[in-house]
Amino acid sequence: xxxxxxxxxxxxxxxxxxxxxxxxxxxxxxxxxxxxxxxxxxxxxxxxxxxxxxxxxxxxxxxxxxxxxxxxxxxxxxxxxxxxxxxxxxxxxxxxxxxxxxxxxxxxxxxxxxxxxxxxxxxxxxxxxxxxxxxxxxxxxxxxxxxxxxxxxxxxxxxxxxxxxxxxxxxxxxxxxxxxxxxxxxxxxxxxxxxxxxxxxxxxxxxxxxxxxxxxxxxxxxxxxxxxxxxxxxxxxxxxxxxxxxxxxxxxxxxxxxxxxxxxxxxxxxxxxxxxxxxxxxxxxxxxxxxxxxxxxxxxxxxxxxxxxxxxxxxxxxxxxxxxxxxxxxxxxxxxxxxxxxxxxxxxxxxxxxxxxxxxxxxxxxxxxxxxxxxxxxxxxxxxxxxxxxxx
Numbered sequence: 443x444x445x446x447x448x449x450x451x452x453x454x455x456x457x458x459x460x461x462x463x464x465x466x467x468x469x470x471x472x473x474x475x476x477x478x479x480x481x482x483x484x485x486x487x488x489x490x491x492x493x494x495x496x497x498x499x500x501x502x503x504x505x506x507x508x509x510x511x512x513x514x515x516x517x518x519x520x521x522x523x524x525x526x527x528x529x530x531x532x533x534x535x536x537x538x539x540x541x542x543x544x545x546x547x548x549x550x551x552x553x554x555x556x557x558x559x560x561x562x563x564x565x566x567x568x569x570x571x572x573x574x575x576x577x578x579x580x581x582x583x584x585x586x587x588x589x590x591x592x593x594x595x596x597x598x599x600x601x602x603x604x605x606x607x608x609x610x611x612x613x614x615x616x617x618x619x620x621x622x623x624x625x626x627x628x629x630x631x632x633x634x635x636x637x638x639x640x641x642x643x644x645x646x647x648x649x650x651x652x653x654x655x656x657x658x659x660x661x662x663x664x665x666x667x668x669x670x671x672x673x674x675x676x677x678x679x680x681x682x683x684x685x686x687x688x689x690x691x692x693x694x695x696x697x698x699x700x701x702x703x704x705x706x707x708x709x710x711x712x713x714x715x716x717x718x719x720x721x722x723x724x725x726x727x728x729x730x731x732x733x734x735x736x737x738x739x740x741x742x743x744x745x746x747x748x749x750x751x752x753x754x755x756x757x758x759x760x761x762x763x764x765x766x767x768x769x770x771x772x773x774x775x776x777x778x779x780x781x782x783x784x785x786x787x788x789x790x791x792x793x794x795x796x797x798x799x800x801x802x803x804x805x806x807x808x809x810x811x812x813x814x815x816x817x818x819x820x821x822x823x824x825x826x827x828x829x830x831x832x833x834x
Contacts, residue, residue, distance in 0.1 A: 467493030482511030590614030632750030647685030662692035667733030674781025735775030
């Protein structure tokens with residue numbers, strides 16, 4: 443198949459969408475598919491990559507985070523689609539990518555891949571929990587109606603889990619389908635644990651080997667709620683020695699560095715582009731602490747679970763859907779006191795039992811290869827269906 447992914451959220455500088463897209467290109471190469479990623483860039487250019495190419499379209503940069511941009515030229519997107527003549531088109535963001543793909547006059551099936559929940563990322567991040575989540579969701583009804591109308595132009599809306607399919611269906615989106623997302627399970631495993639690395643990380647936190655090593659991984663942007671994690675760890679650390687390693691970069695990176703210098707037991711590791719190094723770091727920690735309730739999947743949480751880590755996670759979004767009471771403690775999203783209490787509850791439990799439960803739960807998380815096998819198979823069905831309808 444020839445697939446074009448109009449991916450407004452793609453950046454070369456990290457993030458879950460970038461990780462997903464690079465895995466997609468590798469999977470496409472193995473399966474014999476040709477994938478063109480169309481992404482907003484500083485200038486028009488083509489970047490050949492294994493499995494296809496990244497076609498950068500010049501567009502404005504985000505005023506919030508200049509690593510990202512958005513599409514402004516609808517005709518440029520349509521020209522690309524006409525030139526490539528794909529068998530199937532993906533729109534991987536609900537912004538202009540979805541609008542422009544929906545209005546393209548080509549005959550290829552098109553799917554909306556629901557990587558981003560803008561209501562959770564923006565409205566709920568800045569207004570909740572001061573205001574109730576359900577109230578903010580209702581206030582965003584015009585946005586949901588717009589997205590629901592767009593969904594009628596797509597053959598399917600792909601989600602990472604049944605909880606997300608229900609959420610968007612409740613808001614009027616049609617043809618929601620579940621193709622569970624996955625991770626690199628060969629890399630993220632308890633076997634990557636390195637006691638020497640654990641000691642090194644605790645020293646970086648200013649802690650001794652008897653302290654508990656916590657880790658938080660993700661883009662340092664507001665929706666990740668790293669402030670909740672830092673405040674929660676600070677409160678929980680009053681009663682026991684804790685070290686927290688924060689991995690990531692983003693618009694709040696300098697603020698996190700400032701907090702780390704003023705808060706005992708915190709070390710900002712920066713961004714780890716080497717997935718093997720990240721797998722070693724995760725497996726060498728004692729527990730994973732997550733802040734975001736706006737995940738559509740929760741890539742870092744899934745990687746932590748497959749690394750055998752007990753988890754502290756908020757009670758909303760993809761992270762909440764991944765964790766189980768057997769190896770995790772939950773807290774109200776955005777509540778630092780609740781986060782601290784969840785950390786304390788987790789650390790009061792038998793650690794070996796938690797690790798075994800996390801390792802057992804990892805069997806329910808699919809591999810990234812399984813995900814793309816299922817995704818490409820579904821795309822092939824859509825392409826065959828369109829061909830059969832055309833022939834009839």
